[in-house]
Amino acid sequence: MPERQARELSGATMLTLAEQITGGEARHLASVLPAEIAPPLVPPEDVAQKFGVAEFVR
Template sequence: MDSDEFIRLVGQRADVPEEQAGELTRATMLTLGERITGGEARHLAGVLPAEIAPPLVPPEDVAEKFGVAEFVRRVSERAGVGETVARRGVAAVFRTLGEAVPGAEFQDVMSQLPNEFQNI
């Protein structure tokens, strides 16, 4: 899957314009990079389109511990959207990630997140 298709799918799934889907994707990747270990972020970035991967790789290897509400709040702030749109965007990005990366890699990422992320 290339970056254009990734963004298009996020836009459709979140019911937002493609430009906003790009911002939601960037904000979600940046926040995911803060939440998972640096090693896992680098592995995931290695299987994503080059245009999507950079915000995912954090400057530090320390994963922060926070739940869905804080994740959505950070995405909302970074993308400049309300929390309802941010939640839809995060869900759309996660669903698209699940299709864009090999199953085992996506499961490795999800295993680092609390169970509440399964139902976002």
Template sequence: MNYDTFVDQVAQRTSTSSARAVELTGATLETLAERLTGGEALDLAVQLPEPLRLSLRPTPGTEAAHRFGAAEFVARVALRADVSEPAARNVVRAVFTTIREAVTGGEFDELVVQLPRDYRDLVEPAMAPGATLRRR
């Protein structure tokens, strides 16, 4: 999936502009980079379009996964994206669904395995049949 398609899918799923979708995606990916090990973040990054890879680049502070639950994940995305927590929850679901569509080889499943059970509400919509956005 190319960058424009990724952003378009997130924009459609969040009912926002492409520019805002870029911000929302960045907030989600930066938070995801904190939650994943550096190696898993890099594995995911190589399958995403180039501009999105920067948000997942591990730093010395993010090489080890930070242990925080789904509520904290949503709160961090809300703070970064300047949205309410209910809106951030929808953003995270939209970005996870788009990631699932963009990556191959079971990479999304490997990502999900690193997340605790309380993330189920955020990732299951991405895994559900029919989660793929139908193009008009």
């Protein structure tokens, strides 16, 4: 398989995996993987939305 295609497939695999595991699991996995394939696991910023108790109860 050509290297470019392998990189694209690896990236797609990491993105799919990141959707199925917790943020902590993703960060841990990214810390032990080679730097060139780890970035898709962890989003560049925290994607959780903060909200107050009233909104939570509602």
